[in-house]
Amino acid sequence: MRSRSSISPGWTLLLVTTLLVCIVAAPTFGQMPDDGVITFEDTVQVMVAAPTSLIATDHKYDDGEKIDLQWVPSIDDLPGIGTVVGYRIYRQDDGGVAEVIANLPAKANHYRDENTELGHTYIYSVAALTDGAEFMSNLTESISPEREWIDFSKRYLFLIALLVGGAVIYFIEIARRGKKLFVRKIAGLEAVDDAVGRATEMGRPILFIPGIQDMDDVQTLAGLTILGRISKTIADYDTEIFMPVSRSLVMTAGREIIKSSYQTAGRPEKYSDNMVTYITDEQFGYVAAVDGIMVREKPATVFLLGAFFAESLILAETGNYIGAIQIAGTARPAQLPFFIAACDFTLIGEELFAASAYLSEDPKALGSLKGQDVGKAVAMVIIVVGVLAATMGQAWDISSMNSLVDILKTIFSTS
Amino acid sequence: MKRQIPLFITFFVGTLLIFSVFIPPMETLGENFTLFFDIIAVFAFFLGAGNLVRVHVSKLRKRKADWGFSIVTLIGFGFMLFVGLLKIGNPGGIAADVTAPGSWFQEMFNYVINPLQSTMYALLAFFVASASYRAFRAKNREATILLMAAFVILLGRTPLGMMLTAWIPDSLSIFQIPNMAVWIMNSFNLAGQRAILIGISLGVVAMSLRLILGVERTYLGGDDSG
Numbered sequence: 001m002r003s004r005s006s007i008s009p010g011w012t013l014l015l016v017t018t019l020l021v022c023i024v025a026a027p028t029f030g031q032m033p034d035d036g037v038i039t040f041e042d043t044v045q046v047m048v049a050a051p052t053s054l055i056a057t058d059h060k061y062d063d064g065e066k067i068d069l070q071w072v073p074s075i076d077d078l079p080g081i082g083t084v085v086g087y088r089i090y091r092q093d094d095g096g097v098a099e100v101i102a103n104l105p106a107k108a109n110h111y112r113d114e115n116t117e118l119g120h121t122y123i124y125s126v127a128a129l130t131d132g133a134e135f136m137s138n139l140t141e142s143i144s145p146e147r148e149w150i151d152f153s154k155r156y157l158f159l160i161a162l163l164v165g166g167a168v169i170y171f172i173e174i175a176r177r178g179k180k181l182f183v184r185k186i187a188g189l190e191a192v193d194d195a196v197g198r199a200t201e202m203g204r205p206i207l208f209i210p211g212i213q214d215m216d217d218v219q220t221l222a223g224l225t226i227l228g229r230i231s232k233t234i235a236d237y238d239t240e241i242f243m244p245v246s247r248s249l250v251m252t253a254g255r256e257i258i259k260s261s262y263q264t265a266g267r268p269e270k271y272s273d274n275m276v277t278y279i280t281d282e283q284f285g286y287v288a289a290v291d292g293i294m295v296r297e298k299p300a301t302v303f304l305l306g307a308f309f310a311e312s313l314i315l316a317e318t319g320n321y322i323g324a325i326q327i328a329g330t331a332r333p334a335q336l337p338f339f340i341a342a343c344d345f346t347l348i349g350e351e352l353f354a355a356s357a358y359l360s361e362d363p364k365a366l367g368s369l370k371g372q373d374v375g376k377a378v379a380m381v382i383i384v385v386g387v388l389a390a391t392m393g394q395a396w397d398i399s400s401m402n403s404l405v406d407i408l409k410t411i412f413s414t415s
Numbered sequence: 416m417k418r419q420i421p422l423f424i425t426f427f428v429g430t431l432l433i434f435s436v437f438i439p440p441m442e443t444l445g446e447n448f449t450l451f452f453d454i455i456a457v458f459a460f461f462l463g464a465g466n467l468v469r470v471h472v473s474k475l476r477k478r479k480a481d482w483g484f485s486i487v488t489l490i491g492f493g494f495m496l497f498v499g500l501l502k503i504g505n506p507g508g509i510a511a512d513v514t515a516p517g518s519w520f521q522e523m524f525n526y527v528i529n530p531l532q533s534t535m536y537a538l539l540a541f542f543v544a545s546a547s548y549r550a551f552r553a554k555n556r557e558a559t560i561l562l563m564a565a566f567v568i569l570l571g572r573t574p575l576g577m578m579l580t581a582w583i584p585d586s587l588s589i590f591q592i593p594n595m596a597v598w599i600m601n602s603f604n605l606a607g608q609r610a611i612l613i614g615i616s617l618g619v620v621a622m623s624l625r626l627i628l629g630v631e632r633t634y635l636g637g638d639d640s641g
Contacts, residue, residue: 063439151437158437164617166622218453221626221634228633248463249456256636267554277470278463282528284535296481312540317542331615333608340552342542349611350618356631364630372621379613 048076050135064118064147074128168371175367188345199300205240207299211306223306225356236266304328315343431629571596
């Protein structure tokens with residue numbers, strides 16, 4: 001049975017070759033040519049120190065597919081001198097031949113091997129590269145990656161998720177038992193009935209735009225849940241709705257939602273698949289088509305609820321130009337100013353997610369909003385404590401305050 | 416049953432994905448589910464494409480307003496489908512990547528779709544101007560403050576801002592317009608953005624829990640009772 005610390009023929013060959021190159025090169029290094037003029041071209045090879053103190057450690061909290069390497073770079077790897085052009089990582093897998101797994105630039109002092117396998121044993125070496133040679137570091141001890149079943153580095157995230165999730169579930173349960181919960185008024189949602197009524201009175205259609213993302217985006221889901229509430233009102237008022245979409249799955253989901261709203265309202269015959277049509281997945285192709293629809297059909301009301309990107313202002317300004325009442329909402333902070341500037345009402349961030357619960361007036365859904373508020377209250381307290389501690393710690397050099405800041409950073413850091 | 420099965424799948428997959436964040440052997444589960452979603456979305460695309468053709472053929476047949484545009488749409492759709500499926504002009508032949516340089520499909524993308532998209536994107540500049548004009552009218556106190564902040568940032572990001580206040584000594588450099596612009600962006604703007612982001616994150620958590628627990632079920636279609 002092979003000893004784990006033995007050096008394989010592959011490594012031996014590599015080391016002997018390097019040694020031979022050094023022996024052959026050393027006498028010629030710096031020799032003068034026959035004409036007595038020193039030229040660098042006569043130098044066969046530049047000698048540099050090899051990297052040192054190479055260690056390999058198992059990467060913590062992974063599935064056994066990562067090993068971390070760390071070393072001290074060659075002392076000749078100095079700024080401006082440039083004799084070391086980079087580093088080459090060698091890996092020997094289960095006593096096999098050493099293979100190159102990565103080439104790194106000069107100054108590198110660490111590497112993460114993300115292609116290891118459970119049950120395999122690895123030995124690593126790092127070579128400092130010059131223009132013509134390699135200078136090998138020590139070999140690491142043989143190491144096998146290990147699998148961890150629980151990622152304890154995310155323990156604080158788990159506790160925060162437990163707190164917020166627990167608060168949401170707790171308030172849903174409280175609401176289920178019949179306790180009345182206060183939820184502040186959201187102007188944009190209060191205006192939904194008026195907006196639908198306006199379209200009914202004017203005899204013009206309502207345009208619903210669910211953003212340009214697919215069903216795997218929670219903003220699209222939020223937009224569609226609001227569509228469920230709005231389309232019931234639309235069906236009750238017997239108004240026309242049109243929903244151009246940029247994703248096929250959103251089209252099928254949108255059709256199901258509107259169809260069921262018309263059925264609930266007792267007007268199934270009024271529903272048509274043409275109310276929801278697929279345009280294109282291309283962002284600006286979709287915008288061009290929707291702008292065209294707006295200008296031709298002149299809807300009285302436009303809902304822009306979902307995930308929007310650069311097209312947000314183009315759509316909202318066109319809606320503004322045709323004089324439609326516009327209710328917009330997105331969870332992308334970069335697009336919010338555009339909606340605020342161009343639309344009558346804007347659901348800012350969390351209001352988009354709260355909208356369906358708010359419109360449904362379902363106590364259980366409203367309970368979840370209260371749970372969300374607990375999360376916000378905790379965040380506010382932590383921010384105030386953190387700001388005060390950081391300010392006092394910096395201003396008066398109070399070590400306990402600085403420690404508190406460090407603890408908060410550890411708990412809430414996402415990196 | 417039609418509603419119970421989707422609700423169970425949502426609960427099971429949602430719970431599994433939450434726990435996968437904390438269990439390293441399951442950490443790639445999210446990516447795998449994304450792949451499943453992509454596969455489903457590809458099949459759903461046939462529905463979308465079918466709908467597109469049906470709508471425009473119907474528009475043509477009934478000679479609805481602007482039916483001429485439907486001809487362009489159908490020809491464009493059919494042509495791209497044809498050159499993409501048969502890989503016309505593709506240097507690597509039928510086995511090569513559909514977007515290989517030189518293929519008709521890629522050429523159409525480079526010389527037709529890209530310029531058209533850029534044209535639409537360019538419209539944004541004009542829309543920003545008209546929206547800014549409305550947003551920055553000093554109608555009340557808040558709008559006036561907004562106008563002043565916008566003016567400082569606009570000046571601060573141009574050479575003119577630096578030229579106008581270059582004479583201010585270094586000890587009072589905070590009053591140089593570019594520094595004021597940075598201060599507004601890094602203090603007020605960033606604080607506001609982070610507040611919104613915290614709200615959004617909590618909103619996503621609450622929304623996700625409503626979906627996982629089956630409290631929110633409108634997205635499935637049908638009434639939401641129960």
